[in-house]
Amino acid sequence: MSRRLDGWKTILAIAVISAVSLGSMGCEELDGRNRTRKGNRLFRETAFIDAAAEYEKALTQVEDPIIHYNLGLAYSKIFKPGLDKPVRLGIKGTFACDVIPKVTYSNHQVCVKDDDRRFDDCDDKNVCASSYHCQKTDLCLLSPEQLAEAAATHFLAWLKANPKDDDTRKQMTQVWIDSGQFKLALDYWTGLLKDKPNDPEIMGNLAGINLKAGDWRKSIEWYTKVAEIATDPSNKVGAYQFIGNVAWSKLNSKSLTAVESIELADRGIGALQKAAELSPKNPKLYGLQASIYNFRALAHGPSWASAIDRASAQDLQRLSRVLAEEAKKAAGEGASAPVTPTQTPSATGGPAEKAGG
Structure with missing residues (x-):
């Protein structure tokens, strides 16, 4: 009889422990959802550091992709492009410092006020406001x-x-670019291209990232691939025009040597000539060519080559103006159609739209 009672006691004990564990798990998840809502409210109030802290704590209580998204958005708001020094998140021992991972600590003399996270340096000359x-x-x-x-x-x-x-x-890609982590962006998009070979959008993104990273040759290489695989003539023209834009942008920056400038101008002009063959009535293609010819003339210096380039530029500018006038007259003769906005609202909302819980 005593053995049977002991068995029932064991079963009851296990049941009680299980119930307590399940209840604890339920409370943890509920607290995580509540913290997510609190983080959303703080985000809308632009208290991004406090929002990130709430999301970090919530993720230890409930795993949800929505919380990851909101946390990524909060960190992207705390991050400032061009910033070259660490961001001060809070005072040691506060909730944000305790839950945000990988923080380091440093001692500073700063202006302090409850619920304020500016932490401006202060001394005898730089006096804090009266409320700090x-x-x-x-x-x-x-x-x-x-x-x-x-x-x-x-x-x-x-x-x-x-x-x-x-x-x-x-x-996410823009965050990598703004922080100068171009390799991470390139590796990510290269991985996507392996899954979707010859995808023009992915290759176009790789071209843009390489250009931001300063590798204009690789950028042109990707845009050339986009043009080569395009089946629609307008898409081919667009890709070739991108090459012309790359050439104009880099040449206008005055950051290249004469040899590099001539090489880049050659590539830009060649691409725009291919585009003009496909779209001979497009005045922008000739105007852009003219600008690049002028850049190449400067790179050549005083020479016959420079004179020829300047003359070519003048001819192209005249042709561009004639085509532009023809297009304007043609547009005036036709019935004007209503303009349809091309920009659509972003499909990705902030934490308010992706609020977990």
Whole structure:
């Protein structure tokens, strides 16, 4: 009899422990959802650091791609393009410093006020506003690269569950570009191209990233591939015109040597000539060629080649003006059609639209 009672006691004990565990798990998840909602509210109030802290804590309680997205968005807001020093997140021991991972600490004399995260330096000359007080304190920090990495990491987690969200993919890429982490962006899009060979949009993105990274040759190489695989003439023209735009942009930057300028001008002119063969009435193609001819003339210096390029530029400019006038007259003779806006609202909303819980 005692053995049977002991058996029932064991079963009851296991049942009680299981019920407590399930209840604890339920409470944890509920708290995580509530923290996500709180993070959303803080995000809308532009308190991005506090929002990120709430999302980080929520992720320890409930795994949800939506929270990853919101956290990636919060980190992308904390990150500022061009920033060359760590971002001060909070005072050591505060909630944000405790839950945001990979922070470092540094002692600073700053202006301090409850619920304010500016932490401006202060001393005898740089006095704080009356509602602040100047004190030495340990601050938790994240570098711009760490913030960009954190944003991209959580965007990737969201994209794993939502692979068709191109807006977030572009946003993540922009964070990499703005933080100078071009290799990460190139590796990511190269991986996508392996899954979708000869995809013109992916190759176009690779061209754009390479251009941002300063590799104009690789950029032109990708745009050339886009033109070669395009079956629609207008798409071919667009790709060739992109090459012309790359050439004009880099030549206008005055950052190339004479030899590089001539090489780039040759490529730009060649691409625009191919585009003009497909679209001979497009005045922009001739105007852009004229500009690049002038750049090449400057690179040649005083020479017959320079004189020939300048003469060619003048001829192309005249042709561009004639075609533009013809297009204007043709447009005036036809009935004017209503203009349809080409820009559509972003499919990717902020935390308010992707609020978990």
